[in-house]
């Protein structure tokens with residue numbers, strides 16, 4: 001016999017699902033299912049940079065970040081490299097450099113005890129029933145079933161919920177590949193790389209607690225070969241790669257138009273990346289995940305039609321992401337990007353001592 005009925009079943013406890021679970025009214029019976037667990041198992045591949053928009057999203061709830069979530073070092077500028085034109089510029093950035101898994105665990109720790117959280121569990125199937133939904137998930141090798149009145153897909157780019165209920169919604173997709181190396185670069189840095197020969201999106205590198213991470217978003221066809229070709233080009237520019245200690249890959253969504261966002265209907269809701277809420281210009285998605293998760297909780301807590309209330313609640317977010325689409329040509333069109341970078345607009349000059357002396361920290 002399936003267990004339930006719950007009022008809400010949430011699939012996925014990334015920033016979107018964890019925020020919704022935290023904010024749902026205590027009178028609602030809620031179950032949240034996620035494949036992550038405290039240690040080991042699945043961890044979300046991510047650059048782990050908390051952008052100002054995401055900081056603002058946390059500030060809206062008066063949340064402050066524990067220092068355990070931060071990593072070393074904090075970096076104030078992005079080195080932007082255009083491999084086609086050969087131009088390099090530095091731009092100021094106000095990101096916080098995080099351990100993404102610890103960040104997710106911290107968001108998870110804020111979920112009230114009244115919510116039933118099933119961790120280390122993989123959702124295998126979701127179905128509509130006469131009274132709502134049936135969710136089949138795997139826990140410690142055994143299959144379990146629960147029923148719920150509302151179903152929330154906060155299960156990221158490859159969303160099972162989106163595929164089951166909205167197969168017609170297609171969102172532009174890339175394969176994100178990231179590799180971790182022991183950091184042997186002379187100075188920690190954050191970079192953003194444009195290389196139209198290998199991808200019409202972009203690549204990045206970041207240093208975290210003694211590791212150097214290089215990653216990029218590539219069209220699916222030949223993605224691994226594109227990644228390796230890019231590493232070769234960057235090694236020639238002085239990037240120190242060495243032997244990788246970890247390679248991760250996952251799907252990454254990058255909406256290409258307004259119709260690619262989908263908040264749901266008929267009792268099924270999508271939040272965060274599952275809904276297509278990712279910046280098409282920077283790929284930043286944590287802020288949109290938190291915002292959409294909070295809007296969804298507000299809609300489900302209210303007395304009106306939650307589908308309409310949620311769609312309405314996400315209007316400003318959709319508008320913001322649509323405006324970012326308009327910004328894309330200035331970043332991704334090689335000619336326009338070259339003009340912008342050449343102009344030096346908003347770039348900062350980086351001065352280094354002529355003869356670098358070792359500092360107390362050794363760098």
Ligand SMILES: Cc1cc2nc3c(=O)[nH]c(=O)nc-3n(C[C@H](O)[C@H](O)[C@H](O)COP(=O)(O)OP(=O)(O)OC[C@H]3O[C@@H](n4cnc5c(N)ncnc54)[C@H](O)[C@@H]3O)c2cc1C
Nearest residue numbers: 012014015016035046047048049123156272273285286289
């Ligand atoms: C390589 C890479 C780097 C990125 N870097 C940044 C960055 O630096 N800053 C930034 O703001 N954004 C970044 N993003 C985007 C950002 O990671 C996402 O937009 C954000 O995580 C979306 O949050 P979410 O809660 O919607 O989904 P997710 O964070 O993907 O969470 C989905 C959750 O659902 C769970 N799940 C999925 N399927 C199932 C299932 N069947 N059963 C059980 N659980 C399931 C997963 O375990 C996961 O915890 C990056 C993305 C990638 C791929």
